[in-house]
Amino acid sequence: MSASDWVRRVERLLEGTRLEPLARRVYRKMYSIARPHSAQYHRQTVEVMARVLTPASTCVLVGAHRGSLLEEIVRLAPKGRHFAYEPLPHLAARLARRFPGVSVDQVAVSDRSGESRFYHVVDHPGYSGLRRLGSIPSGLTVRDIVVRTEPLDDLLPADLPIAFMQVGVGGAQLQVLEGAQHTIERWKPPIVFEHGMSAMLAYGTSSAMVWDLLVGRYGLRISRLGDWLARKRPLTSAEFEASVGFHPEAESSFLAHP
Numbered sequence: 001m002s003a004s005d006w007v008r009r010v011e012r013l014l015e016g017t018r019l020e021p022l023a024r025r026v027y028r029k030m031y032s033i034a035r036p037h038s039a040q041y042h043r044q045t046v047e048v049m050a051r052v053l054t055p056a057s058t059c060v061l062v063g064a065h066r067g068s069l070l071e072e073i074v075r076l077a078p079k080g081r082h083f084a085y086e087p088l089p090h091l092a093a094r095l096a097r098r099f100p101g102v103s104v105d106q107v108a109v110s111d112r113s114g115e116s117r118f119y120h121v122v123d124h125p126g127y128s129g130l131r132r133l134g135s136i137p138s139g140l141t142v143r144d145i146v147v148r149t150e151p152l153d154d155l156l157p158a159d160l161p162i163a164f165m166q167v168g169v170g171g172a173q174l175q176v177l178e179g180a181q182h183t184i185e186r187w188k189p190p191i192v193f194e195h196g197m198s199a200m201l202a203y204g205t206s207s208a209m210v211w212d213l214l215v216g217r218y219g220l221r222i223s224r225l226g227d228w229l230a231r232k233r234p235l236t237s238a239e240f241e242a243s244v245g246f247h248p249e250a251e252s253s254f255l256a257h258p
Helices: 003-013 020-034 036-052 068-076 089-098 173-178 181-187 197-203 207-217 225-229 237-242
Strands: 059-062 082-085 103-105 108-110 114-121 142-151 164-167 191-194 221-224 253-257
Touching: 036 068, 036 164, 036 225, 036 253, 059 068, 068 082, 089 103, 108 114, 108 173, 164 173, 173 191, 173 197, 173 207, 207 221, 207 237, 221 225, 225 253
Parallel strands: 059 082, 059 164, 082 103, 108 142, 164 191
Antiparallel strands: 114 142, 191 253, 221 253
C-alpha cells in the first residue's frame, strides 16, 4: 500500500474530528507527489475558475468525489449558488456535511432518469463508475451497488445562469453532456471534462463522438487546459483525437468553452 493510501485511511478515521482538516492537507500533499498529472490538472482547473468566476457565479460539479474542487469553488464564488452531484452515498453525505451551503445530491448524472448498476472501487473511489474500467489495479475491492440516475437538465433550475461546470465521472462524460443539452446550449458555460483512453475503452466513447457533441451540436471549442491558460488557439478535431491515448504527451482533462 502506498503512503498516500495510508494517509487516506487515516483521514477517514479522523473524519468529523478537529484533526480532519490537517489529515486532508497531508493527503493532498501526498497525492500531488504520487499523481503529479492529476495534481497538475487540479491546479489548472482552479486557475481556469479563478479567471472565469465572479464572487456570485453559479457552478456545477458532476462527480464531486472528496470535495477538493468544491472547496475551491466555494472560496472563489462565496456568494454563488452551487450544485454538487456524487453517486457514492458516503461521499455525498460527507460533502453535505462539509458544505452546508451547497446543494448536494446523491445521484449519478447521466442522459436518462432511472437506476443503474454502479461499480464502487472501495480502495480507490476515483476508479468507480457506471462501467468497470479495465485499468483498475488488481487486488482492489469492487462492489456492485445500484444508484439513481438523472439528466443534469432535470436537476438544475432552468432559469439559473451557469458560469462553470466540471465533469469528472470516470468515462461517462458523453452521457452527462448529452443530458445537459438545455443547460449548455442556453448558458454556454466553460466545462472542464475528463476524457482519457481507459475510460474510452470501457464506455465505447470516441474522441469524435465528444467532438461532434461539444463542437458540432453545442457550438463550443475544445482546448487543453494549459493551452487555454496560455491563450493559445483551440484544438482542431485531429489535435483533440491525437491528445488522447497511451503516450507520454497524452492528456485526460480538457476545457470546452465558447
